[in-house]
Amino acid sequence: MIIFGVGNFAKLVHSYLKDSPHEVVGFTVNSHMLKEPTFLNLPVTPFENIDKIFSPNDFCLFIAMGHTDMNKNRAKIFNKAKKLGYELLSYVHPTSTIGEDVKIGENCLVLENNVIQPFVSIGDDVIIWSNNVISHNVIIKDHCFIIHQVVISGYVTIESYCIIAANSTIRNRITIARECIIGMGTLIMKNTVEKGVYAIDSSQRLSITSDRLKDITS
Numbered sequence: 001m002i003i004f005g006v007g008n009f010a011k012l013v014h015s016y017l018k019d020s021p022h023e024v025v026g027f028t029v030n031s032h033m034l035k036e037p038t039f040l041n042l043p044v045t046p047f048e049n050i051d052k053i054f055s056p057n058d059f060c061l062f063i064a065m066g067h068t069d070m071n072k073n074r075a076k077i078f079n080k081a082k083k084l085g086y087e088l089l090s091y092v093h094p095t096s097t098i099g100e101d102v103k104i105g106e107n108c109l110v111l112e113n114n115v116i117q118p119f120v121s122i123g124d125d126v127i128i129w130s131n132n133v134i135s136h137n138v139i140i141k142d143h144c145f146i147i148h149q150v151v152i153s154g155y156v157t158i159e160s161y162c163i164i165a166a167n168s169t170i171r172n173r174i175t176i177a178r179e180c181i182i183g184m185g186t187l188i189m190k191n192t193v194e195k196g197v198y199a200i201d202s203s204q205r206l207s208i209t210s211d212r213l214k215d216i217t218s
Contacts, residue, residue, distance in 0.1 A: 001089055002054050003027050004047065004077055005064035006039040013064040013091075013109065014040055020091055026054065028061075047077070056085035063088065063107050063125070067145040070161045070179050071125070075143040078107055078125045088124070105142070123160070135172070159194075 001022045003010050006029055017024050027039045031046040038044060045053050050061075061081050065074040081088060088107035092098060096110050099118035104110070108122060111130040116122075120134055123142035128134075132146055135154040140146070146164045153172035158164070162176055165184045170176065177192045183199025192198060 001025070001060045001062060002045070002050065003062050003064050004081070005029065006033070006036075006044060007064075009066055010064040011040065013062060016091060016093065016109075016111070017062070019094075022060070022089060025059075028054075047080075051084045051086075056087070060087040060089045061107075062091070062109075067127070067163050070163065070181075071143040071145055072161060075125060075161070078143070093130075099136070117154075 001024055003013055003024055004027070006027050010027060014024055024042065026043045026045055028045045028047045028050050031048050034044055034046055036044065063074055063077050063081065065077065078088065090104055090106055090108040092104065092110040093112045095112045096114040096116065098116050099120065101118055102116055102120045102122070104122045105124035105126065107125040108128070110116070110128045113131045114128055114134070116134045117136040119137045121139045123140060125143045126140055127145045129147045131148055132150045132152070134152045137155045138152050139157045141158060141160040143160050144158055144162045144164070148166040150164050150166070151169045152158070153170060155173045156170050156176070158176040159178040161179045162182070164182045167184055168182045168186045168188070170182070170188045174188065175191045176182065176188065177194040177196065179195045180192050181197045182188060183197070185200050186198050188198060
């Protein structure tokens with residue numbers, strides 16, 4: 001298989017895939033991003049020529065890109081790769097627990113210690129970092145990014161192009177609208193609006209000074 005990307009994310013994916021049935025034989029990036037001919041001692045091929053060198057009949061891809069531009073940069077490469085006829089590999093870490101009748105699309109990455117309960121549907125190009133709980137009957141649509149220690153309760157729908165940050169919690173039977181950002185530590189109790197940004201400003205300074213706080217350790 002070939003990994004799209006030559007940054008830290010690509011390096012991380014390459015490390016995980018060492019334990020998978022697939023052998024990584026090279027990397028690819030858009031030609032204007034190609035600075036060196038090799039990465040991790042493997043060849044780097046311009047993406048514009050990838051199908052001529054690594055045929056989609058013989059090789060699959062994984063797109064190792066983050067959540068820039070609400071995951072849309074990764075989605076663009078995903079769509080181009082599909083048009084070229086490539087299968088996009090998905091990887092699930094063996095420490096994650098996957099329930100009955102869970103559907104996972106292409107180009108998905110599920111890292112350590114996730115709990116994905118039965119009857120969950122995960123679309124294409126979804127990144128799920130480590131230590132999350134995704135409850136039963138949840139629907140996560142395409143091109144989303146879920147970070148650490150997120151709790152998604154039952155019957156939630158997360159529309160496409162969302163970012164769900166660390167330690168956030170989403171109550172049951174609600175919808176996270178398309179292109180939302182749910183910030184770190186945020187509790188979502190009702191449906192969100194499209195392109196909404198929801199966050200708790202934990203860095204806001206309180207009016208009281210530290211010398212006036214009593215029993216701070218209690």
